[in-house]
Amino acid sequence: MPPDERRRAPRHASEIRNVYELLDEVRLRPGMWVHGSSLLHLDSMLMGYRIALNPYGAYEDWPFWNPGSQGSFAEWLWQRLGRHSSLGWAAEIERQAQAAGQEAMELFFSLFDEYRTEREHAAR
Numbered sequence: 361m362p363p364d365e366r367r368r369a370p371r372h373a374s375e376i377r378n379v380y381e382l383l384d385e386v387r388l389r390p391g392m393w394v395h396g397s398s399l400l401h402l403d404s405m406l407m408g409y410r411i412a413l414n415p416y417g418a419y420e421d422w423p424f425w426n427p428g429s430q431g432s433f434a435e436w437l438w439q440r441l442g443r444h445s446s447l448g449w450a451a452e453i454e455r456q457a458q459a460a461g462q463e464a465m466e467l468f469f470s471l472f473d474e475y476r477t478e479r480e481h482a483a484r
Contacts, residue, residue: 378420379409383472390465397465399450423475424449436475 370389376382386393386402394402406424413420423433434449445452453471457464 379406379422379424380476382409383469387469394465397463399454399464399468402465402468403448403450423479431479433472433475436478437471440471440474 368388371381371385373385376385390397394405403424410420410422410424423431437449437452438444441452441456447455450468453468454464457467460467
């Protein structure tokens with residue numbers, strides 16, 4: 361997200377159209393959306409969001425809940441780290457952040473931005 365985007369006013373939940381916009385809101389105010397800024401709680405929230413779409417037959421590009429899927433964030437993360445983890449992306453990023461003395465949410469968004477950039481370049 362560009363630095364100017366971080367200064368914009370938060371949107372109401374009813375204005376959020378997809379998971380990427382939801383994550384933009386989480387980035388603005390992580391403590392409001394995710395208890396303790398825990399990536400495990402974020403992962404749970406994202407799974408709930410995805411499950412809530414099912415009854416409506418809503419399709420959405422979904423990078424988080426596709427175990428073993430080539431385009432998933434987790435698969436990208438395992439390739440980037442050069443190893444696989446059965447803990448899942450959220451726990452692994454929290455471990456990485458703790459080892460680096462960094463905020464887990466900050467590291468997640470840095471990695472997620474990198475993932476999105478690579479996906480956008482590959483789609484061109």
